[in-house]
Amino acid sequence: MSMSEIIGLVILAIIVFGPEKLPELARKAARILAYLRRVGNDARGQLRKELGPEYDDIRLSDLNPKNLVARHLLSTEEVSDLRQIRDEAMAEGRIMKDALDEAAGVPDGGTAFSATVSAQDSPIVRFDPEAT
Structure with a gap:
């Protein structure tokens, strides 16, 4: 606050x-x-x-599985490697999106690729709480 x-x-x-x-x-x-x-x-x-x-x-924060794995199973080198891989994948994704937008003829910063997918084209994903 x-x-x-x-x-x-x-x-x-x-x-x-x-x-x-x-x-x-x-x-x-x-x-x-x-x-x-x-x-x-x-x-x-x-x-x-x-x-x-x-x-x-x-620590109580260790009860969170994400923190537990990061603290006890992964070394700091492995965590930094995973972060580097994540950053590289995100950069490649941005490059791919920019290339697709450029191919569609959209100026920089446009979102034609994401706008071309309509609600009818996207599959409906239903969640079944009893199945999990």
């Missing part, structure tokens, strides 16, 4: 709640925030205790 948004929220709170109730509401909000932090820290501590000492260095 930016400073202007915070100032706007403070002015709105003063108008809605009034200056006499605002300190009491701020104290209640601080207590709720402290309670939520305490619950979060207790849950984190209980998770670490249940997992055991071999998982002391695990």
Whole structure:
């Protein structure tokens, strides 16, 4: 949140709640925030205790499979190689799109190639949540 948004929220709170109730509401909000932090820290501590000492260095962000693979299975060299391959593929894709647009006779920055595909030409992809 930016400073202007915070100032706007403070002015709105003063108008809605009034200056006499605002300190009491701020104290209640601080207590709720402290309670939520305490619950979060207790849950984190209980998770670490249940997992055991071999998982002391695990972070909650590691539970995301993307982060887990990047941190534990790939070295920094492999990650940089994958990023380089991604960047090269994106550059080749841009070159291919520009060549197709040029062949269609569209000036630079045009999108004739993407505009030529109508909704009728594109296949309908249906999602079945029970199949996954």
